[in-house]
Amino acid sequence: MDDRDRPNFKDPNETSSRINARGETIGSSLYPEETKIACGHKKGGRNLILCIDGTANQFGTKNTNVIELYNLILKEAEHLQRTWYNSGIGTYAQPHWRSLSHHKQVLAHKIDLAIAWNFEKILQAAYRWLSDNYKDGDCIFLFGFSRGAFQVRALSAMIEKVGLIYRGNEMQIPFAYQLYADPKSGTKDYSETTVTVGSEEEVSMAERFKKAFSRPDVRVHFVGAWDTVSSIGVARGKQALPGTTDGMTHVCYFRHALALDERRVKFLPEYAWGGSASDKKAPGSPAVDGERCSPEKDTAESNPQTLEVWFAGSHSDIGGGNVRNVGMNRSRPPMRWMVLEATAVGLRTKPFERELLAHEQIEVMESLKGVWHLFELLPFQRLTFTRRSEGREITRKPHLGSNRKIHDGQKIHSSLILAGSDSRYVPKASPPGDNSSTFWDQLRNAGLGNRSGWLEIDLLDSTRTIVKRLLEGNEGVRNTLDQIAKDKTGAQIIYDEVIRVLRSEPKLEADAKALLLSSTIEILKNSLNLKFKTAGRIRPWLQSLLESKSDQHRQVADTFLVRFTELRIHEPLVHAAPVRSIGISADGRSVFSASGELSIQTWDMRSGEQVGMTREHANWTPSVAISISCDGKRIVSSSYDHTIRIRDAETGQQVGEPLLGHTDDVWSLAFSPDGKHIVSGSSDKTIRIWDAATGKQVGEALGGHADWVMSLAVSADGKFIVAGGSGGSIRIWDVETRKQVAIPLEGYTSPAWSVGISSDSKRVVSGCCDHAIRIWDVETGKQVGVPIQGHTDRVMSVAISPDGKSIVSSSDDKTVRIWNAEKAEQRHVGSIVFN
Known part of the structure; x- marks a missing residue:
């Protein structure tokens, strides 16, 4: 039958699932499974990931979060992710400290720190890499720390304003940057950049450039920034680069980690709206109406477009690079939060290699010391970060080591709560209101209940802490777990944490284990589409309960196995091609499978090992269907070669001649209950009945089907x-x-x-x-x-x-x-x- 004659419905055998390096099924063929997300991009498609570090940061012994993130990104061909990293330092050369080259390098780094002379060079190199590698449908992820954070924000705005040029036009990149950086190039009333189209329509020079040289409708998917600094060089100008302080609304998702304890004027932050967390001119903004975003509003959208979150620590505590991190696995809260936010919208990474201890939730190193005190006395032009809608936004008053200001609409990370009640840490940043110490006390006392709505709750770490407290006998945390389970990903996180506890704590007392399982069963009873572990894997961890003299222990273990595990004995029996049909022998000892590998394979039910393989039909055509007789002695298979073959189930040898009669592909087979007859259905629109002993067709074919x-x-x-x-x-x-x-x-x-x-x-x-x-x-x-x-x-x-x-x-x-x-x-x- 010619392929052109086949109906145009989807064949279930055209694709097959694949397991990635983390043991996850990631879709058909060689690609991760694609799903469309709210912004319009496809999660599971190809990702372009670009990372720019802070000034003078580089790979070494004190690695930043940018390097640690880059290390986590899955980069093999099958992961469909391309990556680019810039150290923010310009060179990795390490000449001897006595050499002239060493002193020239140090001087260059100091000058760059002061006047940012590499800023445009790095930005244009990043833009070119995206231009050379972008394909339609790609998701662009940008990550940066400090000045690198500002650069990725500027890069996303540049793409929005002048577009992403087609590959081969790299000579136009400097001009594209000039157009982007000129705030007037995007206006229609600017005479030098306005062009008349026809006799009526006028467009700006930036728009004209975008139409001529750039791909249409390229939008950056995700921007992740660790503590964006508000200065390019020593001081912030009156105007930031276009699009960097307009709310970052031109990207699908913007995530910003901010330092609660940074006080240096050189490292003042750049919020989404510059000196504010919201557009003060927009009606309904918190700065205008005095209405702070409530938790109900924030959780209405599980992935809000913009999220700015405060963490304990100074500038380098948030972005890393101030302590040894040779293993690139510190994974402190700002790092973990950013990775989880990015993976939620399509980034693919390896799992974290270690768990955070309670004391690692808060680690603060004072940064305002030594020569930095001198800068606090100088009249640099800077943002005031006023919370008043009519307040002055720019000033030249000496900074004098003032605290940062938290704005309505921003969040405070739950790691402050998870550090434990014995922590005496009080953040330096100033919250809204008159009494700072009362604010922090109330936030801690409220715990993860988050009644105030200020907390950004890290579900992974929060769940781990709450489950630990549940095992310690604090059943009052059940309500918090109930709330976490309502989140789109929270239920899965709870399940995974319970499995982790069962696996890693084999000496857990039976009563505690039963409490954990019974609580999990109740909390997750209405959760759908959870990814379960196999019963065979989990059963040994519950053996103490299953063999317990307590009826309650046995019952809760049985219930958990039935309702919250995959009812599967072995790991998948892996074929190299789609599996089209399966059968089980009458004695339950063997599984038979037919696939596109042109064979029937026999598997041992107990061990899961392949114990036999039989080459099938003529012309190397794959088997489509198989059926096993009730006594388990015969296997019958069909194929695209229009034939049906009978084989001995024990030896795999063909019995008799092929059953001939169908004139097209044989799609379906069945044995009669007594095993004496075989029934077959075909693309030739007929059903035929065969004598299983002789292989002869019994009577005429049953016609009448129109398909x-x-x-x-x-x-x-x-x-x-x-x-x-x-x-x-x-x-x-x-x-x-x-x-x-x-x-x-x-x-x-x-x-x-x-x-x-x-x-x-x-x-x-x-x-x-x-x-x-x-x-x-x-x-x-x-x-x-x-x-x-x-x-x-x-x-x-x-x-x-x-x-x-x-x-x-x-x-x-x-x-x-x-x-x-x-x-x-x-x-x-x-x-x-x-x-």
């Missing part, structure tokens, strides 16, 4: 055959009379990939490409009730329990679900999830 026969089922008494077609119709045949016994069951037009029939032959169940399961009355030919919904992809297999009360289904969404056939709803058991 391919995709699925088959034989009733328990062997009297009826149910067939599902590629056009959606389902037909029932009387084996003895060879006539249809009811009108075709019709209600949808997509392929009926799977069918089943009840033991009394009164009900037929079908699964389809629309993700739904339908129940049919055989006598009337009508659908019974409404379609059963719940799967998120094609339903590939269905079966009805002998008593007719339950339906089992499997789907391309990698789950097996059990349904109440009478109520058309999922039974209260966890889905069986497959990788």
Whole structure:
């Protein structure tokens, strides 16, 4: 059959899942699974990740968060991520300290620190790398620390204003930067940059350049900044570069980590709106109305566009680089928070290598000392960070080591709470209100309940701390876990932490373990789509409960295994090509699988090891379907070569000659209950019945289908055959009379990939490409009730329990679900999830 004649519906065997280096299923073929997110970009596609460090930072013994992040990024070809890093230092040369080269390098670094003479060079190099590597649909991630943070903000604004030029136009990059940096180039009334189009429309020079040289509609996906400094060189100018202090609304997501304890005038921050956290001119902004953002408003969108969060520490405590970090694994709160925020919207990284201890939540090194005190006396032009809507924004008054100001709409990281009640740390930054010490006391006393709405709660660290307190006997933290479970990712974080505790604390007392499991069962009872661990892996960690004399212990362990684990014994039996059909031997010792590898493979049920492989059909065509006789002695397989072959299940040897008769691909097979007959369905729109002993066709083919026969089922008494077609119709045949016994069951037009029939032959169940399961009355030919919904992809297999009360289904969404056939709803058991 020519491929052009095939229907244009999706073949379930065209793609296969893949496991990445972290043991996660990341989609089909060689690509991570793509999902569209709120901003319009696709999570799981290709990422371009650009990192710029602070001035005079470089790889070495005191590595910054930028280097640590770069180390975490997955960079192999299959991860679809390209990376670029700039040290902010210009060279890695380390000449001897007595040499002239050493002193020239030191002098160059000091000058750059003072006047930022490498600023434009680094920015244009970063822009060129993006231009050379960008493809349509790429997600651009930009990360920076200190001046590097300002540079990535400027880079994102440059892309917004003049676009991202096509590769090959690198000679235009300096001019593109000039257009970007000139605030007038974006205005239509600026005579030197305005061009008349036709006789009416006028566009700015920047817009004209963008249309001529740049890709349309390129938008930076994520900007992550650690403590952006407000000066390029010694002092901040009257105007920042265009787009850097306009709220960062031109990017999909902006994340900014700020230092609570930095006081140097040289390191004043640059908020999203420059000296403010919001647009003071916009009606409804906190600065105008005095209304602070409430937690309810902030949690309405799980990934807000802009988020500025304060952390304990000075400038280098937030961005790193002030203490030894040879292993690039300090992973302090500002680093962990940024990584989690970026991975939530598509960045792919390795897991953190270590856990933070309580005392590591807060580490502060005083930065205002020595020569830095002299700068505090000089009349540098600087931002005032006034909170008043009509307040003065720029001043030249000496800074005198003043504290930073926290603005309404910003957040304070929960690491301040997680450090423990015995911490006497009081941040230097000034919060809104008159009494600073009262503010911090109230914040600590409220804990993670976050009634004030000031806290940015790190779900990972918070959950770890709360679970620890639960195990210590503090059941009052249950309410906080309930709140975390309501978050889109919080439920999964709770589950993963419980599994981590079970794995890492084998000597945990039985009562504590039972409390942990019972609390988890209650907290996560309404959580859907969790990624479970396998029962076989978790069972040993619960053995003490399962063998306990306490009925309560055994019951809670059993409940957890049934509802919160994958009901799977082994890790996946891996094929190199899509698996098209499976079967289990009658004695339960072997699993048989047919795949696009052109073979049937035999697996040992207990060990999970492959114990046999049989090359299949002619012309190296793959097997499409297999079926096993009730006595387990025979395997029958079909293929695209139009043939059916019978093999001895024990030896794998072919029995007799191929069954010939179909004139097109054979899609479906079934043995009769007594094992004497084989039923086959084909793209030639016929059903054929074969004598299993002789291999001869029994009677004429059953015709009447208007489309391919995709699925088959034989009733328990062997009297009826149910067939599902590629056009959606389902037909029932009387084996003895060879006539249809009811009108075709019709209600949808997509392929009926799977069918089943009840033991009394009164009900037929079908699964389809629309993700739904339908129940049919055989006598009337009508659908019974409404379609059963719940799967998120094609339903590939269905079966009805002998008593007719339950339906089992499997789907391309990698789950097996059990349904109440009478109520058309999922039974209260966890889905069986497959990788």
